[in-house]
Amino acid sequence: xTVRNPFPAGLSGPMEESAPAFPRCERIHVxxxxxxxxxxxxICRQAKNLGITGWVKNRGSDVELLAAGSPxxxxxxxxxxxxxxxxxxxxxxLWRRVEEGAALPGEFTILESAxxxxxxxxxxxxxxxxxxxxxxxxxRDRRYxxxxxxxxxxxxxWTVLDSMPYDRERTSMKGFPLCSLCLREYRDPENxxxxxxxxxxxxxxxxxxxxxSGGRPAxxxxxxxxxxxxxxxxxxxxxxxxxxFHLAVDATSPRAVERLRTLKGRPDKPLAIxxxxxxxxxxxxxxxxxxxxxxxxxVRPIVLLEKGxxxxxxxxxIAPGLDRIGVFYPxxxxxxxLFHEWAERPGGTEWLAASELPPLVMTSxxxxxxxxxxxxxxxxETLSGIADFFLCHNREILARCDDSVVRPDKEGGRIIRRxxxxxxxxxxxAGSGKKTVLGTGGxxxxxVCLLREDRAVLSSHVGDLDSVEARQGFxxxxxxxxxxxxxxxxxxxxxxxxxYYSSRWARKISRxxxxxxxxxxxxxxxAGAVMAEHxxxxxxxxxxxxxMGLGPDGGLWGGELLRVSSRSMERVGHLSxxxxxxxxxxxxxxxxxxxxxxxxxxxxxxxxxxxxxxxxELLLESLERGLNxxxxxxxxxLFDAAAALLGLSVRSTYEGQAAMRLExxxxxxxxxxxxxxxxxxxxxxxxxxxxxxDCVPLLERLAExxxxxxxxxxxxxxxxxxxxxxxxxxxxxxxxxxVVLSGGCFQNARLSWSLRETLKTRGxxxxxxxxxxxxxxxxxxxxxxxxxxxxxx
Numbered sequence: 012x013t014v015r016n017p018f019p020a021g022l023s024g025p026m027e028e029s030a031p032a033f034p035r036c037e038r039i040h041v042x043x044x045x046x047x048x049x050x051x052x053x054i055c056r057q058a059k060n061l062g063i064t065g066w067v068k069n070r071g072s073d074v075e076l077l078a079a080g081s082p083x084x085x086x087x088x089x090x091x092x093x094x095x096x097x098x099x100x101x102x103x104x105l106w107r108r109v110e111e112g113a114a115l116p117g118e119f120t121i122l123e124s125a126x127x128x129x130x131x132x133x134x135x136x137x138x139x140x141x142x143x144x145x146x147x148x149x150x151r152d153r154r155y156x157x158x159x160x161x162x163x164x165x166x167x168x169w170t171v172l173d174s175m176p177y178d179r180e181r182t183s184m185k186g187f188p189l190c191s192l193c194l195r196e197y198r199d200p201e202n203x204x205x206x207x208x209x210x211x212x213x214x215x216x217x218x219x220x221x222x223x224s225g226g227r228p229a230x231x232x233x234x235x236x237x238x239x240x241x242x243x244x245x246x247x248x249x250x251x252x253x254x255x256f257h258l259a260v261d262a263t264s265p266r267a268v269e270r271l272r273t274l275k276g277r278p279d280k281p282l283a284i285x286x287x288x289x290x291x292x293x294x295x296x297x298x299x300x301x302x303x304x305x306x307x308x309x310v311r312p313i314v315l316l317e318k319g320x321x322x323x324x325x326x327x328x329i330a331p332g333l334d335r336i337g338v339f340y341p342x343x344x345x346x347x348x349l350f351h352e353w354a355e356r357p358g359g360t361e362w363l364a365a366s367e368l369p370p371l372v373m374t375s376x377x378x379x380x381x382x383x384x385x386x387x388x389x390x391x392e393t394l395s396g397i398a399d400f401f402l403c404h405n406r407e408i409l410a411r412c413d414d415s416v417v418r419p420d421k422e423g424g425r426i427i428r429r430x431x432x433x434x435x436x437x438x439x440x441a442g443s444g445k446k447t448v449l450g451t452g453g454x455x456x457x458x459v460c461l462l463r464e465d466r467a468v469l470s471s472h473v474g475d476l477d478s479v480e481a482r483q484g485f486x487x488x489x490x491x492x493x494x495x496x497x498x499x500x501x502x503x504x505x506x507x508x509x510x511y512y513s514s515r516w517a518r519k520i521s522r523x524x525x526x527x528x529x530x531x532x533x534x535x536x537x538a539g540a541v542m543a544e545h546x547x548x549x550x551x552x553x554x555x556x557x558x559m560g561l562g563p564d565g566g567l568w569g570g571e572l573l574r575v576s577s578r579s580m581e582r583v584g585h586l587s588x589x590x591x592x593x594x595x596x597x598x599x600x601x602x603x604x605x606x607x608x609x610x611x612x613x614x615x616x617x618x619x620x621x622x623x624x625x626x627x628e629l630l631l632e633s634l635e636r637g638l639n640x641x642x643x644x645x646x647x648x649l650f651d652a653a654a655a656l657l658g659l660s661v662r663s664t665y666e667g668q669a670a671m672r673l674e675x676x677x678x679x680x681x682x683x684x685x686x687x688x689x690x691x692x693x694x695x696x697x698x699x700x701x702x703x704x705d706c707v708p709l710l711e712r713l714a715e716x717x718x719x720x721x722x723x724x725x726x727x728x729x730x731x732x733x734x735x736x737x738x739x740x741x742x743x744x745x746x747x748x749x750v751v752l753s754g755g756c757f758q759n760a761r762l763s764w765s766l767r768e769t770l771k772t773r774g775x776x777x778x779x780x781x782x783x784x785x786x787x788x789x790x791x792x793x794x795x796x797x798x799x800x801x802x803x804x
Contacts, residue, residue, distance in 0.1 A: 036065070036113040037085055041092060042073040043103035044436060047134025047177035049163025050074055050100050051121050052205040057091050058119040059200055068122035069176040073131065079115040098164055099137050099309060103439065121206055132437045132468050133169050133495050134177055136253050136412065138311040138342035140165040141360075142203065147344050148351065148360050153192070158235070158345035159217045159406065161209045165309075169435055169471070170254045170410045171209065174495055179208040183407040190215035217406035219345070224395040235345075238402045239352040242371065247271055249376050249390055249398035253343060254412025254431050254471065255383035256376035256390050258398060259285075263369040268328045271372065274397040276379050280665040281330035283313045283337035283414070284370040287350045291367050294321030296336055301419035310432030311342035312415035326370070332659075334675035339373070339414065342432075345404075375413055380477050382484035385411045410491050411484060412471040418760065426784050427758060429458070434471035435492070438782050438792060441465065441546040444803040449500035449520075450794035451489070451513040453533065453787040455558070455666065456755075459489045460791035462799060463498050467543065467792055469783065475666070476512040485513065504529045504798035506536070506790070508561040529798035533560025534571050535580040536793030537753040537785075542577060543796035545778045550576045552583070552747050554738055554766075557754035557786070558598060558647035558666075567591060569645030572702065572741055575751070577800035583741050584695075584702030586649060590640035592630050597648060600662050601669040603630060604648050605655035608710040610634045617714065622661070646756045649706055653726045656710060657719040667755070674759050677723035693733035695740060702744075704737045706730070731765035738766075739773055749776045755786035 041050070046069055054067045054076055063080035078085050085107075093102060139147075143160045146152040154160045161167070171182040179185060189197055193212050196204040204210045211217060221234040231237045241248050245267040248259045258275065260267040262284045272278055286292050289303065296302075296316035305314045315335045322329075322336060330336045341347045351357070354366050375383040376394055384390045385408040390401060416428040426433070443465050450460040457473040470488045474481055493500070505517035507530045514530070521528035531539070537560075538553035553573045562568035563580070570586030590607040597603040602622050609618040615631050634640055650670040654660040659676055660669035692712060695704050709729050716722035738750055750770055757763045757779065767777050783789035 034080055034115060035082060035085070036077065036079045036110040036115060038108045038110050039076045039078060039089065039092075040070075040073045040106040041076075041102060041104075042106075044099070044101035044132070044134065045074045046131055046175070047168045047172075047208070048099035049097040049207070052163055052200070052207075053097050053100075054088075054092065055119055055121050055200050055205065057088055061088055063088055064116045064119050066116065066120050066122045069131070069178075077110070077113075077116065079113075098140075099134070101436075131175060132466055133172050133175060133435050135169050135310075135432055135434060135436050136167045137165045137309045137432065138340075139344050139347070143344065144347060144363070145360055147347065148358070150358070154212055156235075156348060156351075157211075157213050157216070158219055158343070158348055159211050159404070160344050161207065161211070162204050163207045166209045167253050167406075168209070170408050170412050170431075171406065172495055173409055175497060177208060182208060183409055184209050184211065187211055187216050187406075217404050219402065219404050222391065222401040222403060224391075224399055224401070226391045226395075229400060234402060235348050235352050238400070239349060241400050242349075243353075245270075246399040247274070247397060249394050249401045250345070250349075250373070251387070251390070251401075251403045251408075252345070254408060254410065254414075255385040256394070256401075257373040258376045258394070259349075260372045261369055262326050262329060262372045265327050268372060271374075271397070272328070275374075277374075278664050279331055279668065281333055281337060282372045282374050283339060284326065284329060285339055285341060285346065285373040286370040287341065287347075287366060287368050288364050290364070291370060292319075292338065293367070294319045295325055295370070296322065296338055299419065301421060301424065305417050305419045305424060306338065306340050310415055311340055312417045312432060313337040313339045313428075315416065315418040315427070329372070332672050332675065334678070335418075337416065338370075345402075380475065381480040382474055383411055383413050410471065410495075411487065413474075415472075418758070420760065420764075423781055425758065425760075426780070426782070426788075427786070428456070428472050429469065429784055429788055430472040434458075435468045435495075437466040437468050438544055439465050440467055440543045440796065442548070443467075443796075444799045446501045446799060446802055447498050448502045448504055448795040448798050448802075449489070449493070449517075450504045450531075450791035450798070451506075451517045452791035452794070453506050453513060453536075453560075454508070454511040456784070456787040457485055457513060458788050458791045459485070459492055460795050461492055461496060461498055461500065462795035463496075467795055468492065468496060469792060472788060482512050486516065489516075500524075500526060502527050502529060502798055502802055504531055504794040506530070506561070506794070507532045507563065527802070529794075529801055531794045531797045532563050532580060533557075533790070534562070534568055534573060534754070535575060535797055536790045538573060538575045538580070538751050539577065539793030539796040540783055540789040541751040541753050541778050541780050541793075542575070543792055544780060544782050547749065547751070547778065548577070550574055550579075550745075550747055551749040551751050551778075552738060552741055552745065553751040553753065554734065555754040556646035556756035559643060559645045567641055567643035567645065569643060569647055569754075570649065570704075571644065572737055574741075574745060574747065577797060582701065583745065584704070584737050585644045586646060587703055587705045587707060588642035588644050589648065589652065589707075590634055591643045591645070591648065592634060592640045594639060594641070598651065598663070598666070601651035601655040602627075602661045604652035605714075606630050607634060607640070608652045608656065608707065609714060611707055612711050612714070614714070621656075621714075646754070649710075649730075650756065652710055653713055653723075656713040657716060657722045657726075659719055659723070670756070670759065673723050673726065674761055676719050677727050677761055678720070691733065691736070692729045695733060695737045697740075702737050702740050704733050706733075709733075727759075727761045727765070731762055731769065734766055735769040735773075738770060738775070742775060748774070749778065752777060752779050753785050753789070757785040
């Protein structure tokens, strides 16, 4: 027999009336996230505890076991697998089949992994567990203050893995043979480190070293003690972590923070802080239940939290002009040891919750536009002009992996950046086809995605592909994903824009491998990512709001209402267009969009008064002549125009700065849905076959505003209500009742919350991205989803 659920309907455990106690043999397959999470050792311990004999092994797409024993004991084993498994395991299905006439094995063992056609997915990295921390801070334990302590429930996985299945010899730990004590633990089924693939100790494992910026050893017996002294004195420390280097300074030292900003060329972009615990965040941020849950999860992401009343006083210069700070907790023994040293080495683990210590800035170690540095040699070469010292280790990082970023809310939170601790966890797609598809993503916030059968595996965050180094990082990420999974793509999907580096690379791979290339429109991919995540079939409405993407008509789209399925896309509405003076330059200089809006309103003299200078005169002249100012429906540029008209952001030093300032100025109160405008400022009209939302009157109101806060609230309220009217109009015209919301502008909590609640109140079903970012970090998932469907039609 083969069953998906091993127990009768309505039961959550083994049957009360046991089957006859004669021995039988069953073959059991478990699928899901079951490799690299201590699953085989767990099964082995449970089987031995129940007196079951047989074996367990990794087998391609699953974990397979042969279990011999009485039926009631096998039922109980299956119950424990489903309900009491390792904390990092995610079981998708369990299948059982009786092996008639099979020889009964004599004991239960873990077999070598089968080298099958692999469909399983690699495990993601996990933060250090409480049991390992107890050992690290126990002076009697042989792993006392050892910074690379791990077990089956925690530690690096994806970042040290070079191929599947997940075994020690396929990781960068293969260069560290286990000592006799660690080997005994590894082989002992009763030990919690039984088959812990990254296990190590001070005798046999990786080691720390402190280097001066010139590459010379710093000397001294304890690198951690020296590192903390450097931080206390206001120095900049490069710290090698799980997926790359961080640049660290004392976050409470304005001088150290300003020096880091100056040397890194990051004048305004917010810096993330690492805090030991909630006590250390007192007055800095407002901690909600959802925020605490995100901070404490095994992922340990950077969590965007609302600033507290003392934030600017305690941490000046950390997130200028914004209402939130990115905070994360330590996630490796090394991080905890830095705080332990700062606290002067207290005993036990009580200090972890009780101590109040200054947070540390922990920002990705790279130059602007380049990916995070992961290799020691490159760090010393490229960061010596920034960091004073380098805290390194000799465990190789095989996959570059930035910290993940989330924004908590009551609906489960929004992923802003999907990387460490989340990648490469698969997104399961129901009813997917049989072709293996590689999606190469977009030009900004790039990720790569590989789809096979029902599993879509996204790489960790790659970033913007503007620099040579970033493009090399993109190719490395794609190669590593292909090498680890061992899946040969049969189709390659890319963005419709021919000049994106990811699209050019896709065309090159398509030619070299002789595989079909599918170009997917940018906003179709945005919608497709949400449809894939939620298992949506058939036609839906999709509202996609972002910075910009090439439309099928060659236009610069970015504020689109679409009718989409997995195979088709039809434009049914959009935001009214504005000129884009200077092309891409307008995204870096929001004042240009404000001038374009005033020009469209016939208020050139006001533009000169608001933004005086020869640059404005030249811009108005080029607008008058229609030079280098293509029309765009971009929602992102609409946000830029609004921020500039309100005096919040004239020039941006990082992507999204104007929109973030605009949202921060509006405040964070989301207690009640915005009321419908009795006299709508932004009309929605049918022009031909398209609904067009005219945003220009709203910009005129903002140009007249003298209060940035009230102007920002007006902008959000009017835009949310106008978008709702446009979507509801399209729903009436098409008869469609499902709406997908995606694109980077939906990272704005005020806009997305208000719009979602309005649409739900009016009877529409609303779907938003939760497993991938709404921004271009989810584009690659949408590409593989659409390409697979197009190929199967």
